[in-house]
Amino acid sequence: MEQQAIWAIGIFLVIYALIIAEKIHRTIVAMIGGGLMVVLGIVDQETAVHHIDFNTLGLLIGMMILVNITAETGVFKYIAVVAAKKARGEPVRILIALALITAVGSAFLDNVTTVLLMVPVTFSITRQLRVNPIPFLITQILASNVGGTATLIGDPPNIMIGSAVKELTFMAFIENLGPIAVIIMAVHIPLFILLFRNQIQTTDELKRSMMKMDETQLITDRKLLKKSLTVLGLTILGFFLHQLLHLESATVALAGAFLLLLFTGEHVMEEAFARVEWMTIFFFVGLFVLVSGLIETGVISQLAKTAIELTGGDLTATSMLILWLSAIASAFLDNIPFVATMIPMIQEMGNMGVSNLEPLWWSLALGACLGGNGSLIGASANVIVAGMSGKEGYPISFVQFFKYGFPLMLLSIILSSVYVYIRYLM
Amino acid sequence: MLTYQYNQDIIRIRETVNKDDVEFHIQVLKEKPFVDHLKQVQNFFEDNEVYTDVLFYAYADHEYRVIVRHDYYTDFILALMKHRLLQSVKWEKEGLTDSEQ
Structure with a gap:
């Protein structure tokens, strides 16, 4: 192995260990790792920039701007309260309704943004009913990762896969991953009821109080609401049609974001840009450059060769290896x-002669997205919800989440294997 | 303890103390401009970074249920005062209730 490859592996492993250790912020670590690959001459600057997937970054930025402006109207709170009233203030029904909203929201907005919107509403509803918010938050984490699996924009792993493989369009993701995501949600819901129903009891008086709420007062800006929902709807339509329109998903998301900013004016722009999670964006930049070091020095091709040797090039064995390896790894490591x-x-x-890569891509997407449910550190959405919950005085421990998340993750991967x-x- | 006075022609306030929080039932009797003032109080607490400090629930006829965490009680009362929903706020000796003053 060449000296450059050894350096690339060394930097990669140290950076990976530092990301897992979480002593230094993962964005700083990833950017330093990427920087070292360039400074030490493992990849030149032009090659490093070439490896940064601007489609992934553009899609994330566009969706963050769109969703943050839409959230200002109060529409997501409105939807949650309407759902709670339709559930007649019954906590178990509300738990299911909020989990379903989270799953659908995660599929079409992305799961990190969705949980950021759902957590405050969940605190509001559970406080009103005087029930423990933790079962609601745990089910929303699980639902966000299952729902996010269904589409190209639902979960960062899918955004990255969809961006890297041009044939895997938005529709292809829905057609291939949508059915299994629906099956997994359908299997999870009765289990949620079974696991949590005894922990979330309330009084009839508090249910009646919820039923009397005037949800229309939650909409704070009707003009902005009309504009936001129109543009959000057009953007989602754009995702469905992006292949026909010969546009990348990032172009659709960014076009939607700037169209909405055009309608809303400059005063909204500053706030909208301030709410973009730039730390996540730069984490991706650092990672792309870090991995470019492994690609350019031939480490990745060597790993692929070893994997093929291990499975004898058999498609079934390779798919199952990728599915299960991704799931277990994503449960304990950052899946990005x-x-x-x-x-x-x-x-x-593919370059080594595996002709049908499609099952491998879907196995990777399923493993990486659903594997995130295996532990509290398995996915960005989990970490964000746990952080928000802990800050409000409701800490979710690693073990507490693990005893629900890991068995349900294994169940979802068994279902995915069969699928x-x-x-x-x- | 903090005590307050308000104009009963404009607003009615009822307080219930619970284990973790204080629950306010507020009815705004004079819509303009006081409903907007109460909404400004709501916006203030919804825009900060704490989700469970002060939670507002709106009902018909300008009635509101507000659940205030004990550690945010003073902040909430002062916010009502700032937005002219209260007439006066005063620190009283511990142990004295509103009716005793």
Whole structure:
């Protein structure tokens, strides 16, 4: 192995360990790792920039701007309260309703943004009913990762896969991952009821108080609401049609964001840009450059070769290996750097003669997205909800989440294995 | 303890103390401009970074249920005062109730 490759592996492993240790913010660590790859000459600057996937970044930025402006109107609170009233103030029904809203929201907005919108509403509803918010938050974490699996924009791993593989369009994600996401949600819901119903009891008086709420007062700006929902609807339509329009998903999201900013005016722009999670964006930049070091020095192709040797090039064995490895790894490691490493590896398998890569891509998406449910640190949405909950005096411990999340994650991966086998490998 | 006075022709306030919070039932009797003033109080607490400090629930006829965490009680009362929903706010000796003053 060349000296450059050894340096690249060394930097990658140290940076990965630092990301897991969480002693220094992951964005700083990833950017330093990417910087070292360039400074030490493992990749030149032009190659490093070439490896940064601007489609992933553009899609994330565009959606963050769109959703943050829409949230200002109070529409997401309105939807949650209407759902709670439709559930007649019954906590178990509300738990299911909020989990379903989270799943659908995660599919079409992205799961990190969705949980950021859902957590404050959940605190408001649970405080009103005087019930423990933790079962609601745990089910929303699980639902966000399942719902996010269904679409190209639902979860960062899917955004990265969809961006790297041009044939995997928005519709392709829905057609291939939508059915299994619906099946997994349908299996999870009765389990949520079984697991949490005894922990969330309230009084009839508090239910009646919820039923009397005037939800129309939650809409704070009707003009902005009309503009936001129109543009959000057009953007989602744009995702469905992006292949026909010959546009990248990032172009659709950014066009939607700037169209809305055009309608809303400059006073909204500053706030909208301030709310973009730039730390996440730069985390991606650092990772793309970090992984470019492994690609350019041939480490990834060597890994792909080893994986093919391990499975004898058998498509079923390779798919199952990727699905389960991604799930277990994503349960305990950040799934974003994991997927950033796996994408070039699967592409390399294609160069090595594996003709049908489709089952491998869907296995990676399912493993990485659903694996996030395995532990509290498994996905960005989990970490964000746990942080917000702890800050409000409701800490969710690693073990507390693990005892619900890990078995449900295993169940979802078993269902996914059967699905991948029947649909692509039989 | 903090005590307050308000104009009963404009607003009615009822307080219930619970284990973790204080619950206010507020009815605004004179819509303009006091409903907007109360909304400004609501916006202030909704825009800060704490989600469970002061939670507002709106009902018909300008009635509101407000759940205030004990550690935000003073902030909430002072916010009502700032937006002219109270006439006066005063620190009283511990142990004295409103009716005893």
